[in-house]
Amino acid sequence: MSALEIRNVRKNYGSVETLKGIDIALQSGEFLVLLGSSGCGKSTLLNIIAGLAEATSGDVLIGGRSILGVHPKNRDIAMVFQSYALYPNLTVRRNIGFGLEMRGVAADEREKAVAEAARLLQIEALLDRKPSQLSGGQRQRVAIGRALVRKPQVFLFDEPLSNLDAKLRLEMRTELKRLHQMLQTTVVYVTHDQIEAMTLASRIAVMRDGRIEQLGTPEEIYNEPTTLYVAGFVGAPSMNMLQATVQGSMLAIDGAKASLPLPTRFRDAVLDGARVVVGIRPEALRVAAEATAPSLPVEIEVVELTGPELVTTARIGTQRLTACLPPASRVAKGQAASFAFSEDALRLFDPDTGKAF
Amino acid sequence: MSSTWMTTRAWLLMLPLLVVMVAVIGWPLVDTVGLSFTDAKLVGTGGSYVGFDNYTNMLSSSNFSRTLVTTTLFAVVSVAAEMVIGVLAALLLNQQFHGRAILRALMILPWALPTVVNATLWRLIYNPEYGALNAALTQLNLIDAYRSWLGEPATALTALIVADCWKNFPLVALIALAALQAVPRDITAASLVDGAGPFNRFRFVILPYLAGPLMVALVLRTIEAFKVFDIIWVMTRGGPANSTRTLSILVYQEAFSFQRAGSGASLALIVTLLVTVLAVAYAALVRKTAGSAA
Numbered sequence A: 001m002s003a004l005e006i007r008n009v010r011k012n013y014g015s016v017e018t019l020k021g022i023d024i025a026l027q028s029g030e031f032l033v034l035l036g037s038s039g040c041g042k043s044t045l046l047n048i049i050a051g052l053a054e055a056t057s058g059d060v061l062i063g064g065r066s067i068l069g070v071h072p073k074n075r076d077i078a079m080v081f082q083s084y085a086l087y088p089n090l091t092v093r094r095n096i097g098f099g100l101e102m103r104g105v106a107a108d109e110r111e112k113a114v115a116e117a118a119r120l121l122q123i124e125a126l127l128d129r130k131p132s133q134l135s136g137g138q139r140q141r142v143a144i145g146r147a148l149v150r151k152p153q154v155f156l157f158d159e160p161l162s163n164l165d166a167k168l169r170l171e172m173r174t175e176l177k178r179l180h181q182m183l184q185t186t187v188v189y190v191t192h193d194q195i196e197a198m199t200l201a202s203r204i205a206v207m208r209d210g211r212i213e214q215l216g217t218p219e220e221i222y223n224e225p226t227t228l229y230v231a232g233f234v235g236a237p238s239m240n241m242l243q244a245t246v247q248g249s250m251l252a253i254d255g256a257k258a259s260l261p262l263p264t265r266f267r268d269a270v271l272d273g274a275r276v277v278v279g280i281r282p283e284a285l286r287v288a289a290e291a292t293a294p295s296l297p298v299e300i301e302v303v304e305l306t307g308p309e310l311v312t313t314a315r316i317g318t319q320r321l322t323a324c325l326p327p328a329s330r331v332a333k334g335q336a337a338s339f340a341f342s343e344d345a346l347r348l349f350d351p352d353t354g355k356a357f
Numbered sequence B: 001m002s003s004t005w006m007t008t009r010a011w012l013l014m015l016p017l018l019v020v021m022v023a024v025i026g027w028p029l030v031d032t033v034g035l036s037f038t039d040a041k042l043v044g045t046g047g048s049y050v051g052f053d054n055y056t057n058m059l060s061s062s063n064f065s066r067t068l069v070t071t072t073l074f075a076v077v078s079v080a081a082e083m084v085i086g087v088l089a090a091l092l093l094n095q096q097f098h099g100r101a102i103l104r105a106l107m108i109l110p111w112a113l114p115t116v117v118n119a120t121l122w123r124l125i126y127n128p129e130y131g132a133l134n135a136a137l138t139q140l141n142l143i144d145a146y147r148s149w150l151g152e153p154a155t156a157l158t159a160l161i162v163a164d165c166w167k168n169f170p171l172v173a174l175i176a177l178a179a180l181q182a183v184p185r186d187i188t189a190a191s192l193v194d195g196a197g198p199f200n201r202f203r204f205v206i207l208p209y210l211a212g213p214l215m216v217a218l219v220l221r222t223i224e225a226f227k228v229f230d231i232i233w234v235m236t237r238g239g240p241a242n243s244t245r246t247l248s249i250l251v252y253q254e255a256f257s258f259q260r261a262g263s264g265a266s267l268a269l270i271v272t273l274l275v276t277v278l279a280v281a282y283a284a285l286v287r288k289t290a291g292s293a294a
Helices: A042-050 A092-102 A107-121 A136-148 A166-183 A194-200 A218-223 A228-233 B003-036 B053-060 B062-093 B100-112 B115-125 B132-139 B153-180 B185-194 B198-226 B230-235 B247-257 B261-293
Strands: A004-013 A016-026 A031-035 A057-062 A077-080 A154-158 A186-191 A203-208 A211-216 A240-247 A250-253 A259-261 A275-280 A295-305 A310-316 A319-325 A336-340 A347-349
Touching (some): A004 A042, A016 A042, A031 A194, A042 A077, A042 A154, A042 A186, A077 A136, A092 A136, A092 B185, A107 A166, A136 A166, A166 A194, A203 A218, A211 A218, A211 A228, A228 A347, A240 A319, A250 A275, B003 B261, B053 B062, B062 B153, B100 B153, B115 B132, B115 B153, B115 B230, B153 B198, B153 B230, B185 B198, B198 B261, B230 B247, B247 B261
Parallel strands (some): A031 A186, A031 A203, A077 A154
Antiparallel strands (some): A004 A057, A240 A250, A250 A259, A295 A310, A295 A336
């Protein structure tokens, strides 16, 4: 039995359909990340699971029990919000214990649960402070503590790290991962940050326009994107997309005097003369000492050292591509070079349907 | 630009306003203080110096203590009722329903009406011969015969408080409604997930956001209620048997009806002092509330 099951959930606001039939089944202990840009429907789906919005049709089951129409407090869920949503006039101690207090849990039992959550989150020293006396990171820890003490079947996180600065976000991300590994709880986590999704998730659902574009493990999403959208959305810098035409057993790069051998695994999938999009991750490119196949002849345009890597933008005919090279790579603006890559790193997409071959 | 010039310029710019304020508030106040130490009548000579006699006589008179009790009763009950009704109205008008915008606009009407119009309307409603209240209560078999609500000492003050509430609760409701818009949606959602019922949601989630603005409403309304004159003057003129006489009515009667300008001035200054004490106490409370909400 799934810990959480979403069956063909649809949501309309008037004539606007924001969710167009979502199906997901989550096993106990899974960490599902709903990843997508603003307005894709990910927060709406989370609110439907929480009971803060009603689905127009479909069903949501937690532990095999349909929870549509059930009050949020009776759904056996806990939620962490982007804005922390702490009660400003209550101390940290009462904020964390609020859910238990509202459920009539005895004071000593509540105190024990609060102390345990505070210990896990290393906020024991803050228990008597008010939220206004806490930093952003501390507030988010309190918000997580408030969810933890309830010990629900499913945890819901709505972009919990978005309000934190970059350094704190990284720390809290690791903290969340540590907590999940320790507690093995079922989590649904909404974010638009693909690094958060890749690092935290056991599975990612990439959403677009109210639909799931692709559902899979982080490795599948990154290495085997099924659509151009997923390929472009996941990864920073984005996957290189080169327009090309199939010419026999070769791929001719449009607007450039360059071609690549068509990998054998695609030979039955594409027709001679077909226009395709060639996808190569920037991390898959390296500077070739000599023109070995497969490789692309390029002219270096911009070189940016980020510290761990050299992000290099290069021109190939009328198209551009980006490579993430080792920092010691010898590349300079205006230099002619050759970018080599493994044939396995190459993806092909249909430019009309956006689907992968 | 030097700070000395900036300060001088600020004072120069404020000078016209200061002159007008001194002329219309400062001078009459000083004159009233002077008058309060004399036995001057409203017309005729300036009267002779009597020291603190006016003050001691006024403070020791039973008229004053009875009127102070009536004023306090009026202020406390009407302001308390306005706060409760205003907040309840704001909570209702904050719900999503058809016609909400029209209802919100209609609610402002009683407050927007001039007090004299409001008082006249309520005199009609309370009329002992053809008033709507008597008609409604007899038709509902709640009373046997028409009563003079404003003519009986037992009911006149209550009737006035009802009329005052009707006029002023929209102000509290408006302030509360504006404050309700500031309650973050996420906190309300979090309280739902945490299992807080309507009462606890109000207590722990909504009230902290309402406290500051409501405190301002409380200060304004208490000071106004303590100074109340117009609605009472139009409806009962302080009667029957002085049962609705408030301090402002007493000041008016003393100075203009009995033409004792000196005694009236001392009473006016006592009322001013009481209101100032209230204002200072409330200002401190507002600062404290604002400080704890930050």
